[in-house]
Amino acid sequence: MTVKREKAERLADEELMPLIGEKDPEAFEVFYDRHGGVAYSLAYRIVGERAAAEDVTQEAFISIWRSGARFDRARGSVRSWMLSIVRNRAIDALRSRAGKAPKLAFDDDAILEQRPAEELTEEEAMRHETASEIRGALGELPGEQSKVIELAYFGGFSQSEISRMLGVPLGTVKGRMRLGLEKIRGRLAEGLA
Amino acid sequence: MSDHERWSEDVAAYMLGALEPEEAAALEHHAEGCERCRAEIRWLTPALDALPESVEREQPPAELRARLLAEVRADVGAGAAAGASRGAAKPGLAERASAWVRELGSGPMGLRPVAGVAVAVLVVAAVAGFAIGGGIGSDSSDKTSTLLYGEPPGVTAKMVSEGDSGTLHLANVKPLPSDRVLEAWVQRDGEVEAVEALFVPDREGRASTELPDMEGVEAVMVTTEPEGGSESPTSAPIVTIPIQ
Numbered sequence: 001m002t003v004k005r006e007k008a009e010r011l012a013d014e015e016l017m018p019l020i021g022e023k024d025p026e027a028f029e030v031f032y033d034r035h036g037g038v039a040y041s042l043a044y045r046i047v048g049e050r051a052a053a054e055d056v057t058q059e060a061f062i063s064i065w066r067s068g069a070r071f072d073r074a075r076g077s078v079r080s081w082m083l084s085i086v087r088n089r090a091i092d093a094l095r096s097r098a099g100k101a102p103k104l105a106f107d108d109d110a111i112l113e114q115r116p117a118e119e120l121t122e123e124e125a126m127r128h129e130t131a132s133e134i135r136g137a138l139g140e141l142p143g144e145q146s147k148v149i150e151l152a153y154f155g156g157f158s159q160s161e162i163s164r165m166l167g168v169p170l171g172t173v174k175g176r177m178r179l180g181l182e183k184i185r186g187r188l189a190e191g192l193a
Numbered sequence: 194m195s196d197h198e199r200w201s202e203d204v205a206a207y208m209l210g211a212l213e214p215e216e217a218a219a220l221e222h223h224a225e226g227c228e229r230c231r232a233e234i235r236w237l238t239p240a241l242d243a244l245p246e247s248v249e250r251e252q253p254p255a256e257l258r259a260r261l262l263a264e265v266r267a268d269v270g271a272g273a274a275a276g277a278s279r280g281a282a283k284p285g286l287a288e289r290a291s292a293w294v295r296e297l298g299s300g301p302m303g304l305r306p307v308a309g310v311a312v313a314v315l316v317v318a319a320v321a322g323f324a325i326g327g328g329i330g331s332d333s334s335d336k337t338s339t340l341l342y343g344e345p346p347g348v349t350a351k352m353v354s355e356g357d358s359g360t361l362h363l364a365n366v367k368p369l370p371s372d373r374v375l376e377a378w379v380q381r382d383g384e385v386e387a388v389e390a391l392f393v394p395d396r397e398g399r400a401s402t403e404l405p406d407m408e409g410v411e412a413v414m415v416t417t418e419p420e421g422g423s424e425s426p427t428s429a430p431i432v433t434i435p436i437q
Contacts, residue, residue, distance in 0.1 A: 028262075033258075038250070080238075121413055131247055162211065
C-alpha cells in the first residue's frame, strides 16, 4: 500500500520512516526531496568530488530504503540519523581512495549566493540561513579547535592520527575537540544570536 | 582522576567519530552505567548535529534523483513480481520466455542457443587460488570463479559464481530512461526463466544483481524492461553470457 505524494508531504520524517520500511516509493520520494540536498552537500564536502558524492548519496539512500524500519527515534532525529549514514559512507569512500586529501575549510559562500532566491522554498531558505549561521559560529572558533573538529568529522581521522599530524599531544587534541564542541553548543543554546 | 573524568575526556572525540572502534565500544559500555557521560553526550548532540548542517549547499544532479527513484521502483516491482510468481505456474513463464528466445533467434538480434557454441570469452579466471582449465566455468570443484565476458565499448559482464549462486556485474550499460529497468534471465535446459531481479545502472554505466540459483544454468541474459519488470522478456538482450 502506498500513500499519495500530497499526503506524504504532510507527514513528519518520523511518520515517513515506517512507510519507507513498508516499501512505499512515494514516502521515499518525499524523504529524498526533503533531505537529498543536504545529504549530497555533506557527501561532496567530505569526498570533494561530485561523482563520488553522487555515489555516496545514492548508496546511503538505498541503504535507508532497504533498512528504513531500523530507524530508532530514541536515538535522535531522522535527519541526523540519515546524515550520520551519509557521513559514514563518505568517510569510507574517502579512506578507500588513497592519496586523495579531504577538503578542509569552512569557507566560500559563493555557491549559495549564486543560486537564485526563487529556487529556494521557504523551508530551504530557513535551513540555508541556519547553515550560514552555524558556519559563522564555527568560523568564530579558534583555529586549532575548528581544525581538529574538521579533521575528525569531515576528514575521518582518529584523535591519534590528528595528534600525529599536528604534532601535538593526544590530550591536547581531546581538549580542543571538547572545547570546540562546547562552544558550538553554547552558541546554539544562545540561539546563534 | 575519577572513572567518569577519564572517560569524559573522550566524549567529544567519540561523538566526532575520532575514537578507534574498540575505544568507542569501551566508552559506550562505560556510558551505559554512567549518567554523567550520557548527560554530556545529550548536551553535545545538537553541536554534532550542527556540523553537517553547516556545509555549503550543493544542488544534487537531477540524474541522481532519477536513478534513485528508478532503483526504488525496481525494488518494488521485483517484490511484486516475486509475490506474483510464487502463485504463478512456473512452466507458463518459462514457456513464454523460451518462445521469446526462439523468436529472437530467428530475428535480427540473432540470439541462438548458447550451449556448445563457440563464444568470445576474454578471460576465465579462478579466484582464491583455484585454476580453471579449458572452457567457460569448466572447473566445477572450485568454490568461487569469475568469468569476464564482452568487449568494450560494448556491454561487458563479470559473473562471479560461488556454489549455486552468483553475482552479475555489468559495465558500459547505456543510461536508461527513468521508466525502464534492467531485468536478468537465466536459460536452463533450453528454457528461459526470470531471475526476479530488477536493477538499474549507475552514473558510470555499472549495474549489479544477485543470481540466487545458478544450478544448471546455461546462460544469463539481461534485457531492458518497463519499470516493475516483465513476466517474460520484451526486448532483445543487451548481453548474453554463456555459462556452460
